Amino acid sequence: EAQVTQNPRYLITVTGKKLTVTCSQNMNHEYMSWYRQDPGLGLRQIYYSMNVEVTDKGDVPEGYKVSRKEKRNFPLILESPSPNQTSLYFCASSLFRRGTEAFFGQGTRLTVV
């Protein structure tokens, strides 16, 4: 089944403790991205990747890192999480950068205390 898989689905952590949210897609898509969803703010793009070893900042990149060592994986790294990073996070992938459907994962609800 074609899908985008994120893990974990739920995570509660403490301020400053490094964490990684994994994202994997099995569709051989080139373009992958991370979004955060907050009430009243909609979906905001954090980082995106055009292909392996090619990543760039979205609208809200501060406090996040990503890597794209393999085509299928695009982990989101929070080196020193803070409470303002409490949010619902989505990973998405598209066949190409332009004009193609984005497939979203199920989401990761992160709480930083």
Place this chain on the structure above:
Amino acid sequence: GENVEQHPSTLSVQEGDSAVIKCTYSDSASNYFPWYKQELGKGPQLIIDIRSNVGEKKDQRIAVTLNKTAKHFSLHITETQPEDSAVYFCAEEMNRDDKIIFGKGTRLHILP
């Protein structure tokens, strides 16, 4: 700046009536405008999209219209059903960079 304005933020319609959600985009060179539906506890899912060389597109009860001059695009749902209740997002695929900008979303309630 890069921005997609989406209205209304909340919409309640009687079952069987029509619903319209409107978005305004910023970059006149943008040429791909998708609409996503997000059901409770799930990730967004594409329901329809439109490209700048087309003024309207239909898929059963769903249609999207695009006015390039005014930089508006709208989602139209006819004969609404309970399963249409969800949050809907419009999006603009920026032409000048590789970003995708989403509207803030519309929560649609279908009343019985």
